[in-house]
Amino acid sequence: MAPNMIPDIVISRLPIYLRALDRLAQEGAEVTSSQELGRRLGISSAQIRKDLSHFGGFGKQGTGYKIHYLKEQLRQVLKVEREWEVALVGAGDLGSAVARYKGFAERGFHITCVFDSAPDKVGKKAGGFVIMSVDQMVQEIEVRGIQIAMIAVPAEHAQGVADQLIAAGVRAILNYAPINLNVPDNVRVQYIDPVLHLQRMTYYLP
Amino acid sequence: MAPNMIPDIVISRLPIYLRALDRLAQEGAEVTSSQELGRRLGISSAQIRKDLSHFGGFGKQGTGYKIHYLKEQLRQVLKVEREWEVALVGAGDLGSAVARYKGFAERGFHITCVFDSAPDKVGKKAGGFVIMSVDQMVQEIEVRGIQIAMIAVPAEHAQGVADQLIAAGVRAILNYAPINLNVPDNVRVQYIDPVLHLQRMTYYLP
DNA sequence: TAGATTGTTAATCGATTAACAATC
DNA sequence: TAGATTGTTAATCGATTAACAATC
Secondary structure, eight states: OOTTOOOHHHHHHHHHHHHHHHHHHHTTOOEEOHHHHHHHHTOOHHHHHHHHHTTOOOSBTTTBEEHHHHHHHHHHHHTOSSOEEEEEEOOSHHHHHHHHOTHHHHTTEEEEEEEESOTTTTTSEETTEEEEEGGGHHHHHHHHTOOEEEEOSOHHHHHHHHHHHHHHTOOEEEEOSSSOOOOOTTOEEEEOOHHHHHHHHHTTOO | OOTTOOOHHHHHHHHHHHHHHHHHHHTTOOEEOHHHHHHHHTOOHHHHHHHHHTTOOOSBTTTBEEHHHHHHHHHHHHTOSSOEEEEEEOOSHHHHHHHHOTHHHHTTEEEEEEEESOTTTTTSEETTEEEEEGGGHHHHHHHHTOOEEEEOSOHHHHHHHHHHHHHHTOOEEEEOSSSOOOOOTTOEEEEOOHHHHHHHHHTTOO
């Protein structure tokens, strides 16, 4: 491992810490500790301290962490202190719901273009956006320099769409299609498949 | 660790294997190998064999796994060979989209009741379901013996709703609210927060 | 048979936890 | 000061991988 290489699993927990800090701030707290955070998240305080220590010493012995300061630091580490432009591919039932979801823009991710392959959808609207043809997709993404995309097309088209997105310069994909994508090393993929989460719990039911 | 205790992380991969097998079957394949599955999923073949071996020998040396047979076995292990009844709490923007999503019923999870706290929503419809008052929630879930629920209410109400659901007998919660839930050991929770997934990728972008 | 692939064991790797000196 | 909590080191724990005999 390269000396400054931070484990993926550490990075994946930072947004969870950030979310908990947002919540604490909303509740009016100004300072917290690894112990309090850990209790809320079901994570050991040692792990939280260790995770944070990869990026520097954000706390003070005896008192803990200033919430506002720690939030800002984590935002910068995660690069979510800025606004991001996001492309959405697929304007069917699922894609339209994604386009309408307000949580993205509220937290700095702005959907700025929506694509679909159905000619009868092109020109219509989804969640306030005019739907463009996938034929324009590569060019549009290149011109805008978009790096993040969400895929909400049927499973059988997802890999093809991903290939095009990557060719256009996208480096981060949130895939709502229930299928694994094969992508080069320099591209990140995250998956959302709610059924899969349900299937992870039924095993434990009687 | 108890002798028959299977690590959570193994269980969490089984639905991924199942999804890949469904796909292979759809493509017309009848047999596969740990190597082929691994290539598709970006997982080592050794890990797939090890994971499966927790539940018995499903394959044949030299030939691999019969897809149909392995699918059925995994379905039984995960208890998704049956149909499940699911309650949905929250019929706002997000809850309505969840109620309309067809993927749940297609894969054996049937939303059979939807609850909301807003009096003006009660009696109206969301995704084909009549919305009931949360005041009826505990009784309704108890009577029907529902064990799985999805939460799509604002973050500040999620913990309260979860507590009620658990009191009513729910043992598995899919939480769409962007907040961690504290639940007893005998209750499972899974989280869906798409923004969190995006935040896990921006770190790696330039 | 020859080639392929499983199931399993042992070795390796990496992540989590416990503990504590430093210090606010 | 006394009490609390950090950042870090070393120990533990658990998960992944490599390797191979068994066998189809």
